Amino acid sequence: MSVDFVFPVYDDQELVLRLIADLRQLYPDANLICVSDGAIENPEFVEQCDRASVNLIQTSQRLKLPEFGGLWLERLLSCALEHSQAETIIRTEGDTRFWRTFSNIPDADIAGNLGFRYGFRFARGGCVALKRSAIAQILNSELLRDSEYCNNPKYSYQRYGKFRYPDEEYDQAPLLLGDLVLGHVAYQLELSIEQWNEVNIRFRGALAPIHNYAATHPHR
Numbered sequence: 001m002s003v004d005f006v007f008p009v010y011d012d013q014e015l016v017l018r019l020i021a022d023l024r025q026l027y028p029d030a031n032l033i034c035v036s037d038g039a040i041e042n043p044e045f046v047e048q049c050d051r052a053s054v055n056l057i058q059t060s061q062r063l064k065l066p067e068f069g070g071l072w073l074e075r076l077l078s079c080a081l082e083h084s085q086a087e088t089i090i091r092t093e094g095d096t097r098f099w100r101t102f103s104n105i106p107d108a109d110i111a112g113n114l115g116f117r118y119g120f121r122f123a124r125g126g127c128v129a130l131k132r133s134a135i136a137q138i139l140n141s142e143l144l145r146d147s148e149y150c151n152n153p154k155y156s157y158q159r160y161g162k163f164r165y166p167d168e169e170y171d172q173a174p175l176l177l178g179d180l181v182l183g184h185v186a187y188q189l190e191l192s193i194e195q196w197n198e199v200n201i202r203f204r205g206a207l208a209p210i211h212n213y214a215a216t217h218p219h220r
Contacts, residue, residue, distance in 0.1 A: 003105070003129070004031040004084040007092045008076060010038060010064070013045045015094035020052050022098040031055060031086065035079045037072065038062035055083050066156040066174050070144030070181045077135050077144075089135065091128045095218040102214045108194035109134035110186055113201040115179075118154065121193050122183020124201040126217025134191050143185045155181050 005023055009016045016034065023032055032054045039060055040046060049056040057079050063072035080089045088105055105111060109131050112123025138144065149155050156174035186193055198214040 002086055003027070003088045003090055003102075004033065004080070004086040005090045005092055006033040006035065006076060006080040006084070007094065008064070009034050009036050009040065009045075009094065010062070012094040013040075013042055017045070017048055019092065019094050019096060019098075020049070020054055024052050026098055026101050031084050033057065033079055033083045035059065035076050037064050057083070064176050064178070066151045066176055068176070069147065069149030069152075069155075070185070072176055073178050073181055074139065074144040077130075077139055081132065081135055081139065084132075087132050089130050089132060091125075091130060092215070093126055093217065096126045096215055097217070097219045098215050099211070100214050102198055104198065105129050106194040106196055109191035110182075110193040111196040113199045114193065114195050117180065118184070120183055120187035122179050122186075123193060125179045126201045127196075127199045127215040128182075129196065134186075137189055137191070138182075138185055141185070141189060143188060144181070149176075149181050
């Protein structure tokens, strides 16, 4: 099964390096595409990405903020299409752990651990499989540029407020809730979306035993 991986990096560089180590052990030939959300001023991180043959895409502007709406996702997915030729690209995050290779990926445009809100299904972040054709359709539609997603409380959350971990600094500033934005765009485009039983996402609940899954999220 040929897959590539795309993931962002901001202030979670240590977690991203752990993610890279997981992926390189399980998928040594996969193309790993890491997209910064703003400039990376850590030469050691850049060097370790280079050692692991990670395609690090450095950008100058932070976009995962409510005022930019879906532009953060648009940039992430555009980089995925540009730097990967795989038919399936897995969008993941630094605090996801990978324990084994996947035995199966559902034959759907989008697959993941599903949630339901505002009348549509969405795949929770952490580990989401997207078909290359679905990414192209999403980007070509330009729906991620819709002003509906800008400064809309429906599509933002207080990551470092209500959802912060004890060791993290408190901050009420909202961040984009990209999972819901992607889900709403997929709903409008009538893309197929299926449950992926090899992935377990539990933000505030106890994770199921990891041996039951190929990927679990989140892990600090």
